[in-house]
Amino acid sequence: MEQQCDSELVMAVCRGERAAYAPLVRRHYKHVLLVCVAVLGNVHDAEDVAQEAMIKGLEKIRQLKERDQFGPWVVKIARNLSINLLRRKAIVERGAERATSAPSAENESREDVQAAVARLPLDLRLPLVMYYFDGRSVKTVAEKLNVSTSGVYSKLRAALRELHTILTGPGEEP
Amino acid sequence: MNEPCENMPEQIADYLLGALDEQGRQAVASHLETCPACRAYLQALQDHEQTLVALGEQIAAGMDEREERVLEAVNRPGRRHRVLPWGKWAVAAALIMASGIAIGRFTSPRPIDAERLKAEVQRAVLADVNRRVNTALAKAADQTAEDMRIMATQLAAGSKAMMNARLAELIDLIETARRTDRQRVADALMQIELSRQDDRNQIAASLRSLATPAAELSVPDQQAPTSTNN
Numbered sequence: 001m002e003q004q005c006d007s008e009l010v011m012a013v014c015r016g017e018r019a020a021y022a023p024l025v026r027r028h029y030k031h032v033l034l035v036c037v038a039v040l041g042n043v044h045d046a047e048d049v050a051q052e053a054m055i056k057g058l059e060k061i062r063q064l065k066e067r068d069q070f071g072p073w074v075v076k077i078a079r080n081l082s083i084n085l086l087r088r089k090a091i092v093e094r095g096a097e098r099a100t101s102a103p104s105a106e107n108e109s110r111e112d113v114q115a116a117v118a119r120l121p122l123d124l125r126l127p128l129v130m131y132y133f134d135g136r137s138v139k140t141v142a143e144k145l146n147v148s149t150s151g152v153y154s155k156l157r158a159a160l161r162e163l164h165t166i167l168t169g170p171g172e173e174p
Numbered sequence: 175m176n177e178p179c180e181n182m183p184e185q186i187a188d189y190l191l192g193a194l195d196e197q198g199r200q201a202v203a204s205h206l207e208t209c210p211a212c213r214a215y216l217q218a219l220q221d222h223e224q225t226l227v228a229l230g231e232q233i234a235a236g237m238d239e240r241e242e243r244v245l246e247a248v249n250r251p252g253r254r255h256r257v258l259p260w261g262k263w264a265v266a267a268a269l270i271m272a273s274g275i276a277i278g279r280f281t282s283p284r285p286i287d288a289e290r291l292k293a294e295v296q297r298a299v300l301a302d303v304n305r306r307v308n309t310a311l312a313k314a315a316d317q318t319a320e321d322m323r324i325m326a327t328q329l330a331a332g333s334k335a336m337m338n339a340r341l342a343e344l345i346d347l348i349e350t351a352r353r354t355d356r357q358r359v360a361d362a363l364m365q366i367e368l369s370r371q372d373d374r375n376q377i378a379a380s381l382r383s384l385a386t387p388a389a390e391l392s393v394p395d396q397q398a399p400t401s402t403n404n
Contacts, residue, residue: 021248022248025241025244025245025248029237029241033233033237050240050244051243051244054244054248055244058248109221109225110228110229113225113226117229129230132223132226132227132229132230133226133233133234134234136227138191153188153191157184157187160191160219160222161183163222164215164219
């Protein structure tokens, strides 16, 4: 079956064809979830917020002016919802606490890195997570975040260096 | 761990990300061959990368199930009763109409009461005068009370004179209209009278013409002997 483009699917949903939203979910949910992970720093909260973002996307789809921009639009919804949750629950502080708590021996490295990612500034965390969690494509990250590829490289470079500083800094000493 | 060389962390990160051109990549590679501290730094960044990729794979592993859960949530019946964009406007319009009807019932216009209207106009004019007096009083704080009273009186007199002038104009207009109407009625009566006169004349003429043949018929009888006499 020929794949419909985003704008056709968006128009179909606006006409009341609810089933047309399913391909949009399958196409964009992954990036929505990654943005939520990037902002919130944990998968559990990110799953809830990503689901909420996709539902909000359906409810507000008639407000979308540029119908071919569904992806960046729904990603933005997800990002805003995540930031709101972050503010409400002060996850930044909890993430910092997790970073200083003692992880189990077998998952030490992974949990350390995850906690360090959660401590990165949002403008660095977002491109880093999207890049490494989704096929390491600078072009894709640039498209999803609506920034230039050189801008993404710049953020990734800074994020890697900052991540290394957090992981090897004095706060991580036993 | 030894610190990498100055200015190298940035280039090493770019080297790892593949952001360097061929010349830059070769320059960094050459440096790494000779610098253990920078090699260690590169190794540490590579370790972080591997962990990040593993975390990403962990998240990606359950993606299909998550997508299905999202689709179920999106299609859940409870989510369907959203108000359509025109629906809320229809509700708003209905509320506005209902309010309008309710207000209209209590404020529907009654037959105009000229006296009441006049009293209202007078009250409004007086209120306006009072307001202007108060404003003038506030602005002329440095004037004496006597001056202010004079000013207030002048303002009131001015407003009264203005109102009288307007009323006089209105009365003139009404009088003129009445005169015009009277003249028209008189003209119409005159016209009627003239047409009556015409009618009477016509009737008289008709009667005469009816009477005339009888006379003419009788005349030959009277004249016949004359003509025969001729």
